[in-house]
Amino acid sequence: MLTIHQDQIPDLEFKEAIKKPIPIKCIQINEPFEVETMEGTMRGKKGDWLMVGIDGEMYACDAAIFKKTYELCE
Template sequence: MLRFLLDETPNLDYKIALKKPIPIKCIQIDEPFEVESMEGTMKGKAGDWLMIGVNGEKYVCDAAIFQKTYRIIDDN
């Protein structure tokens, strides 16, 4: 069985992939919150984002991660 360690990058022949730009619903929540996700109950901190995925799944995205990886495309 292959095993990949947290702090080591295996010497493999990697391909380059670009994440598809699939729009999802999201809202920044200004107080601590909880959401039932597919992985169980997730807790969000004030300022984190509640995300609704392409299949309706709900999850929390940390505010700093959101800032680095998402861009708001519509201000409805």
């Protein structure tokens, strides 16, 4: 079985991919919160975002990650 460690990218022939621009619903929450996800309960900190995915799944997104990976739609 191949074991892949978080701090070491394996020497494999990776391809590049771009995430599809699929609009999702999101709101920034200004207090700590918990949300039930498909994997279990997830905690969000003050300022994190509550996301609703394309299949209605909900999850928290760290504010710094949101800023790096999302743009709000007009």
